[in-house]
Amino acid sequence: MAESSTTTKIRRKEDASLLSGRGRYADDLPVPVGTLYAHVVRSPHAHADIVRIDARRALAHDGVWAVLTGEDVRKLSDPFLAAVKTPVQQWSLAVERVRYVGEPAALVVAESRYVAEDAAELVEIEYAPLPAVIDPVAACAKSAPLLHPQAGTNEVSVREFRYGDTAAAFARADRRIAMTTTFPRLSFTPIECYVVVARHNAAGGSYDVTANFQGPFSMHPVMARALRVKGPKLRLRIPPDSGGSFGIKLSVFPYIVLMALAARVTGRPVKWVEDRIEHLVAASSGPNRVTQIEAALTNDGCVLALRLDQLEDYGAFLRAPMPGPLYRMQGAVTGAYDIAHVDVINRVVLTNKMPASLIRGFGGPQLYLALERLMQRIAVELDLDPLEVIRRNLIAGEKFPYRAAAGALYDSGDYARAVEIATGDGRLDELKRRRAAARAQGRRYGIGFAAIVEPAMSNMGYLSTLMSKEAREKAGPKSGAVSMATVNIDPLGAVTVTADVTVQGQSHETVLAQIVAKALGLRPDDVEVVLEMDTAKDQWSIAAGTYSSRFASGTAVAAHMAAVQMREKLKAIAAKQLNVLPADVELSGGKIRSRSNPDNALPFGRVAATSHWSPGLLPESMAPALSETAAWTPQELEPPSRDDRINTSLTYGFVFDMCGVEIDPVSYQVRVDRYVSMHDAGRILNVTIAGGQIRGSFAQGVAAALYEEFAYNEEGAFLTGTFADYLVPTVSEIPEVEILHYESPSPLTPLGAKGLAEGNCMSTPACIANAIADALGVADVTLPATPRRIHALLERAGATGKR
Amino acid sequence: MRAVKGDQKTRIALTLNGRKLAAEAEPRLLLSDFLRHGLGATGTHVGCEHGVCGACTVLIDGVAVRSCLTLAVQAEGREVRTVESLAAPDGALNPLQAAFRDHHALQCGFCTPGILMSFTDFLARNPQPSEAQIREVLSGHLCRCTGYANIVEAIKEVASSSHAPRSEG
Numbered sequence: 001m002a003e004s005s006t007t008t009k010i011r012r013k014e015d016a017s018l019l020s021g022r023g024r025y026a027d028d029l030p031v032p033v034g035t036l037y038a039h040v041v042r043s044p045h046a047h048a049d050i051v052r053i054d055a056r057r058a059l060a061h062d063g064v065w066a067v068l069t070g071e072d073v074r075k076l077s078d079p080f081l082a083a084v085k086t087p088v089q090q091w092s093l094a095v096e097r098v099r100y101v102g103e104p105a106a107l108v109v110a111e112s113r114y115v116a117e118d119a120a121e122l123v124e125i126e127y128a129p130l131p132a133v134i135d136p137v138a139a140c141a142k143s144a145p146l147l148h149p150q151a152g153t154n155e156v157s158v159r160e161f162r163y164g165d166t167a168a169a170f171a172r173a174d175r176r177i178a179m180t181t182t183f184p185r186l187s188f189t190p191i192e193c194y195v196v197v198a199r200h201n202a203a204g205g206s207y208d209v210t211a212n213f214q215g216p217f218s219m220h221p222v223m224a225r226a227l228r229v230k231g232p233k234l235r236l237r238i239p240p241d242s243g244g245s246f247g248i249k250l251s252v253f254p255y256i257v258l259m260a261l262a263a264r265v266t267g268r269p270v271k272w273v274e275d276r277i278e279h280l281v282a283a284s285s286g287p288n289r290v291t292q293i294e295a296a297l298t299n300d301g302c303v304l305a306l307r308l309d310q311l312e313d314y315g316a317f318l319r320a321p322m323p324g325p326l327y328r329m330q331g332a333v334t335g336a337y338d339i340a341h342v343d344v345i346n347r348v349v350l351t352n353k354m355p356a357s358l359i360r361g362f363g364g365p366q367l368y369l370a371l372e373r374l375m376q377r378i379a380v381e382l383d384l385d386p387l388e389v390i391r392r393n394l395i396a397g398e399k400f401p402y403r404a405a406a407g408a409l410y411d412s413g414d415y416a417r418a419v420e421i422a423t424g425d426g427r428l429d430e431l432k433r434r435r436a437a438a439r440a441q442g443r444r445y446g447i448g449f450a451a452i453v454e455p456a457m458s459n460m461g462y463l464s465t466l467m468s469k470e471a472r473e474k475a476g477p478k479s480g481a482v483s484m485a486t487v488n489i490d491p492l493g494a495v496t497v498t499a500d501v502t503v504q505g506q507s508h509e510t511v512l513a514q515i516v517a518k519a520l521g522l523r524p525d526d527v528e529v530v531l532e533m534d535t536a537k538d539q540w541s542i543a544a545g546t547y548s549s550r551f552a553s554g555t556a557v558a559a560h561m562a563a564v565q566m567r568e569k570l571k572a573i574a575a576k577q578l579n580v581l582p583a584d585v586e587l588s589g590g591k592i593r594s595r596s597n598p599d600n601a602l603p604f605g606r607v608a609a610t611s612h613w614s615p616g617l618l619p620e621s622m623a624p625a626l627s628e629t630a631a632w633t634p635q636e637l638e639p640p641s642r643d644d645r646i647n648t649s650l651t652y653g654f655v656f657d658m659c660g661v662e663i664d665p666v667s668y669q670v671r672v673d674r675y676v677s678m679h680d681a682g683r684i685l686n687v688t689i690a691g692g693q694i695r696g697s698f699a700q701g702v703a704a705a706l707y708e709e710f711a712y713n714e715e716g717a718f719l720t721g722t723f724a725d726y727l728v729p730t731v732s733e734i735p736e737v738e739i740l741h742y743e744s745p746s747p748l749t750p751l752g753a754k755g756l757a758e759g760n761c762m763s764t765p766a767c768i769a770n771a772i773a774d775a776l777g778v779a780d781v782t783l784p785a786t787p788r789r790i791h792a793l794l795e796r797a798g799a800t801g802k803r
Numbered sequence: 804m805r806a807v808k809g810d811q812k813t814r815i816a817l818t819l820n821g822r823k824l825a826a827e828a829e830p831r832l833l834l835s836d837f838l839r840h841g842l843g844a845t846g847t848h849v850g851c852e853h854g855v856c857g858a859c860t861v862l863i864d865g866v867a868v869r870s871c872l873t874l875a876v877q878a879e880g881r882e883v884r885t886v887e888s889l890a891a892p893d894g895a896l897n898p899l900q901a902a903f904r905d906h907h908a909l910q911c912g913f914c915t916p917g918i919l920m921s922f923t924d925f926l927a928r929n930p931q932p933s934e935a936q937i938r939e940v941l942s943g944h945l946c947r948c949t950g951y952a953n954i955v956e957a958i959k960e961v962a963s964s965s966h967a968p969r970s971e972g
């Protein structure tokens with residue numbers, strides 16, 4: 001099955017501009033004359049009633065145009081629609097109550113950013129503090145302070161799922177092993193913060209907003225509804241360049257609505273650029289999760305069944321499309337293992353923290369920390385080799401395509417073979433040798449493994465799994481995920497591509513040019529790719545945007561399909577001009593020619609321009625070949641079944657990681673000594689870009705394992721408000737990683753490619769945690785494993801000295 | 804430096820990438836804001852405004868500084884150089900830029916201008932640095948996309964070839 005990739009290294013189309021300071025990021029774009037600037041006044045309290053807001057002094061300040069409060073927002077807009085129906089209401093500014101430190105409480109609009117910031121200090125807000133609850137488990141207690149009293153509980157969604165006969169499997173098991181894991185709260189903080197520029201046209205009743213929003217565009221109707229306009233009255237434009245997203249830039253949407261309202265109130269365009277302090281305290285974070293997991297086992301380490309209780313903490317509000325991370329892995333909850341029976345309880349809790357949303361890997365890191373820590377624990381308790389426990393439970397190669405217990409259809413793979421390659425060539429022996437040598441000298445060294453399934457291209461129906469089947473039937477089925485791309489021909493036959501993705505650094509321009517050029521017999525340099533988006537003029541569906549690794553299995557396929565549609569039309573046009581049958585025509589080397597007589601050829605541009613200049617020459621009944629759009633929606637993305645099985649994603653890659661870590665005896669710092677990461681992402685579209693995505697995701701996985709955490713104290717004060725407190729790893733903190741590929745092309749996509757940009761965000765935290773557990777001989781490893789935590793672990797074990 | 808009043812706009816003149824330019828600015832205006840919004844040189848980026856991320860790095864009289872920690876008035880009369888100066892007028896990339904492209908050392912490109920300017924200064928003073936020195940300078944920059952490995956490779960290539968970029972106004 002393994003095939004080496006045929007793609008060669010190519011230069012990125014994006015780079016020359018970005019390297020020359022000619023990028024066009026949101027804050028670089030010109031704004032209309034007369035644009036005003038906004039500054040958000042934020043809550044200093046984790047939980048408080050707003051008693052009174054007095055904006056008179058701020059309004060009297062020179063250059064101030066308006067101060068908006070929750071009352072204005074309530075008058076001018078509707079609450080945001082949410083995926084989970086609860087009595088909770090949320091708006092773009094706090095109404096009556098604040099529920100987290102940093103929550104927007106008022107908006108000052110002034111002639112410049114500096115003036116708006118000055119005036120913000122003059123806005124007087126009187127708060128009556130309320131008790132706050134930060135810990136997700138505590139928030140579920142009956143006595144806990146309620147964030148939204150009208151909901152009657154902080155635990156706003158609970159659903160139980162049974163797949164197979166878990167109870168019977170537990171009854172016949174030799175052993176049971178259980179553990180609890182907690183995944184921390186963190187973000188991947190793109191270096192570019194949020195930017196919004198909003199305009200309102202009172203005459204037309206329409207809004208026109210530019211923002212570095214990343215999608216999914218299922219949020220567009222949410223924003224339009226909040227603004228009380230029909231979709232076409234909210235024109236949303238996404239700039240051609242973006243300074244990173246990683247899921248975070250979904251959550252700019254409340255600010256899009258807020259600035260649109262400010263534009264309406266002032267009658268002027270309004271621009272807002274978030275600063276880093278605001279970003280850290282309030283932009284977005286991944287949800288933290290407490291997982292109780294238990295396995296039913298045979299004595300030789302075969303997992304017969306699993307039980308999971310997943311409590312996910314979304315902070316103060318459950319914003320659409322949450323609780324995505326809790327359900328994104330639902331169909332694949334058994335990971336890379338052949339486990340027929342699994343029971344799952346999914347619980348959503350609200351606490352006094354900033355609202356959580358998607359961040360790269362969403363749902364995967366939380367699930368795999370529990371599952372992979374459990375596999376390591378099983379090995380320890382049964383006195384087996386941890387790699388052997390993994391191997392024994394992996395889905396066998398001959399079982400693909402494999403239907404997982406909870407409904408995921410794993411399209412292809414040979415996990416055992418991938419593991420064999422990764423551990424081979426002396427790699428595992430070397431790790432073991434290093435561990436033995438370190439331990440012989442009394443140093444603490446451990447080896448960790450993680451084997452995970454990496455889903456890509458989410459089924460838009462997966463979130464409806466959280467509704468009961470009766471509610472689903474009432475609401476109508478939700479499923480699928482449409483990807484769209486368009487190939488255009490200009491009057492001289494030049495080719496342009498547009499597509500339904502937002503740019504954020506993943507080299508989409510380069511890969512789309514490569515795919516379309518290949519289908520049309522051109523060079524990638526011959527194809528222009530234009531990816532800024534405009535909801536008023538571009539083709540898009542609710543699935544549009546860049547998230548859930550949908551590019552390789554989705555938009556790339558749509559681009560290929562559009563290019564093939566164009567190719568087939570051009571063949572028919574050329575056949576007439578070359579006097580041959582269409583089946584005898586091929587596109588190659590910038591020419592369109594007869595296959596049997598290659599000298600009978602025309603330049604690509606000449607044929608391609610026919611539809612502009614002489615549509616009369618087209619074959620009969622053919623529509624002009626000027627623009628071909630393809631919409632791709634794979635049929636495998638079905639709605640949830642009546643028994644709640646759901647194929648949550650289209651493709652499922654495989655990642656196997658192993659690493660060696662050493663604990664510094666003096667600083668208690670965890671040092672990653674060796675790291676090997678094996679990826680099976682189907683066919684690799686571009687090996688250089690794949691490597692870049694994997695390294696970036698690996699760095700974020702290391703960050704989650706060892707450094708980054710949004711910390712709150714018990715009262716809800718936010719403790720990591722600058723880059724001095726919130727530790728983004730620098731080059732000194734990121735270890736080397738050896739990347740290996742094994743290619744099992746997906747049978748479900750014409751290109752055979754799967755997503756690969758999130759895998760290490762999912763696997764690396766678990767792999768490092770397992771290595772730490774091995775190094776210290778402990779069961780509980782809390783991430784991020786900071787020196788303080790490692791020290792505490794050793795103290796508890798009475799082993800702060802050398803062992 | 805001349806004395807200025809805190810609340811009055813003043814005219815600030817400097818040389819940006821070899822061209823004399825001037826614009827009005829309040830004394831408290833950051834150099835990063837002045838370059839981007841006063842002089843229209845948006846190639847310099849702002850990622851934190853508190854001196855940690857390095858995205859805003861520019862050269863003043865050939866020395867790398869964080870423009871978010873510098874006031875525009877401090878650059879009065881001086882030579883400021885930004886990422887826009889690196890490529891040739893016909894768009895051809897200089898060796899450092901080309902190495903970044905060839906090693907896929909950027910993804911979103913937002914951190915890149917600051918890194919390029921830091922190393923323009925550093926390599927001018929240390930044309931043949933060790934990898935450890937490269938890493939030390941790079942550790943003054945945050946990149947969220949690349950995991951840094953390809954950036955190190957790109958700089959190593961420039962450092963080992965003979966044509967390290969020269970630092971000039």
Ligand code: FES
Pocket residue numbers: 848849850851852853854855856857858859860869870871872
């Ligand atoms: S913006 Fe200046 S160091 Fe981050």
Ligand code: FES
Pocket residue numbers: 191243244505908909910911912913914915945946947948949
């Ligand atoms: S390339 Fe995106 S932050 Fe460095």
